[in-house]
Amino acid sequence: MYKVLIVEDDPMVAMINEQYVCRNKSFLVQKTCRNGQEALEYLESQNTESNGDSSIDLVIMDVFMPLMNGIETLKKIREKKLDCEVIMVTAANDPSTLEEAMHLGVIDFLIKPFAYERFQVALEKYIAKELAFRDANKTIDQSYVDSLISSPVSYHSQNDELPKGIQKKTLDLITDYLKEKKGWVSGDQISEDVGLSSVTVRHYMSYLTETKVVNVEINYETGGRPSMLYRKS
The missing domain is CATH 1.10.10.10 (Winged helix-like DNA-binding domain superfamily/Winged helix DNA-binding domain)
Structure with missing residues (x-):
């Protein structure tokens, strides 16, 4: 089971995110933090206690928070080489925030308000990445790389063929x-x-x-x- 840290200053949104996570049986919410500074301190403490192997697998984090915002926290996570992945869940919809988050290697970027189904897609992206790297003896080829990097969410225009399950x-x-x-x-x-x-x-x-x-x-x-x-x- 993958252990999750939720970082969100709005208690109601944090509760919804936790409910959404818990509806996926592959994940367990281990802790909720109200700001980036608290989250970073918790991640570092877990990292120290477990001798370099952080107990948190996935961080689901807002951008706009007091003390330390999500982008600053994400930078610190990368600088300190803390072993966890990050999904941004935020009302920030400007291209610069998205670009910086992508440069810092987020798994996904969800803009509030979002549908439950889209939230689950983000969790499935994380699982797919974890499973892809689990087999150290696997020989990679271009199709393997393409399947890993490409988003599993397909976007279709009115003239495109509809995806499976949509009539x-x-x-x-x-x-x-x-x-x-x-x-x-x-x-x-x-x-x-x-x-x-x-x-x-x-x-x-x-x-x-x-x-x-x-x-x-x-x-x-x-x-x-x-x-x-x-x-x-």
Whole structure:
């Protein structure tokens, strides 16, 4: 099981990230920190106690935080050669932040608000990388390198062939429904109005979010678990 450190100053977002991580049985949230300085101190303490082998495998970290922001923390992690990978989860949507994060070797970069399904894609990217490097005796070729570097998330335009599991008739049904809606709508409401299962709707909304056909935001005012709201772009 992969051990995760969440670094997020917003308690509500930290809770959501932890819930999302815990729904993947391959991961365990070991600790949550409120800022980069606290996270760095924790990673260094774990690194010292385990004689150079950090107990944290993956850090899921915000950019905008007090004391030490995510980019500064990521730089320190690389400088100190702490053995962990990083996924950035942030509201920062400027190209310079993304470029710097990529130069520092993040596994993925998620812009808030994001869909649960997209979060899981980021976790799967981490697993794929770990498994790819696990076999030290493996001989690599170009196809192996390409499969490792390329993103598993495919983006398709209206004229491209649809990915496996996405049917045009169902896709048109959902997009036509969203065109008629003037505001935000939940996945449960879409499911009820168009007559599709909630699982199917989540699958299609994930695809539409990835292809920028719809916008998504997180509704925290549900009285229980936060839900995703969607609107046609």
